[in-house]
Amino acid sequence: QKEVEQNSGPLSVPEGAIASLNCTYSDRVSQSFFWYRQYSGKSPELIMSIYSNGDKEDGRFTAQLNKASQYVSLLIRDSQPSDSATYLCAVNPLQTGANNLFFGTGTRLTVIP
Amino acid sequence: ETGVTQTPRHLVMGMTNKKSLKCEQHLGHNAMYWYKQSAKKPLELMFVYSLEERVENNSVPSRFSPECPNSSHLFLHLHTLQPEDSALYLCASSQDLAGGNLLSETQYFGPGTRLLVL
Numbered sequence: 001q002k003e004v005e006q007n008s009g010p011l012s013v014p015e016g017a018i019a020s021l022n023c024t025y026s027d028r029v030s031q032s033f034f035w036y037r038q039y040s041g042k043s044p045e046l047i048m049s050i051y052s053n054g055d056k057e058d059g060r061f062t063a064q065l066n067k068a069s070q071y072v073s074l075l076i077r078d079s080q081p082s083d084s085a086t087y088l089c090a091v092n093p094l095q096t097g098a099n100n101l102f103f104g105t106g107t108r109l110t111v112i113p
Numbered sequence: 114e115t116g117v118t119q120t121p122r123h124l125v126m127g128m129t130n131k132k133s134l135k136c137e138q139h140l141g142h143n144a145m146y147w148y149k150q151s152a153k154k155p156l157e158l159m160f161v162y163s164l165e166e167r168v169e170n171n172s173v174p175s176r177f178s179p180e181c182p183n184s185s186h187l188f189l190h191l192h193t194l195q196p197e198d199s200a201l202y203l204c205a206s207s208q209d210l211a212g213g214n215l216l217s218e219t220q221y222f223g224p225g226t227r228l229l230v231l
Contacts, residue, residue, distance in 0.1 A: 004155070032218065043203055043222040044156070088156070092218065099144060099210040099218050100169065103156040 023089030136204030
């Protein structure tokens with residue numbers, strides 16, 4: 001059973017602060033990792049993807065991957081109220097060749113003005 | 114959102130009804146997916162199609178029947194559903210199936226169909 005675990009939150013941070021979202025996964029052979037943002041009543045929107053160990057930065061967002069410890073995190077710098085959403089972590093084990101993504105339940109982030 | 118479209122956006126149906134959900138992608142992708150999102154539960158993959166062929170069926174009940182007539186269109190036919198099938202049904206597409214290439218395997222979601230079964 002492949003599992004992706006996220007703290008459901010809610011996580012509240014003040015505007016301008018750094019929000020740190022964490023995700024752990026159980027399948028050691030997982031190869032690629034994705035962070036999606038989902039506003040209430042909307043569909044998931046891709047924020048970041050990462051494949052290699054280490055950090056990957058895109059604007060205010062940084063994804064961090066540590067395959068040895070089986071965790072992936074998302075940092076949001078200078079948090080804005082518009083960042084308030086649920087953040088979904090997704091893991092692709094790349095075993096079946098069918099591009100199966102396994103999702104966590106998501107972390108709800110609230111940025112307080 | 115305009116890359117992957119879904120209709121209808123909202124659907125209410127009785128347990129004896131037959132309805133279909135439609136998904137269309139305008140991205141030139143070869144793979145398409147159906148997901149179910151229920152409250153407080155992770156997104157669940159239902160079906161995967163690649164070049165119009167089904168490559169994955171995650172033990173989905175037969176009251177859900179997918180159809181992929183071409184690489185741009187995906188349908189989900191619904192019949193004799195149960196109230197517990199009420200959920201957000203999301204369609205997604207990717208350039209290709211997994212191949213160690215983040216660009217080709219990244220999935221893009223449509224806006225979803227909010228389904229309520231009475």
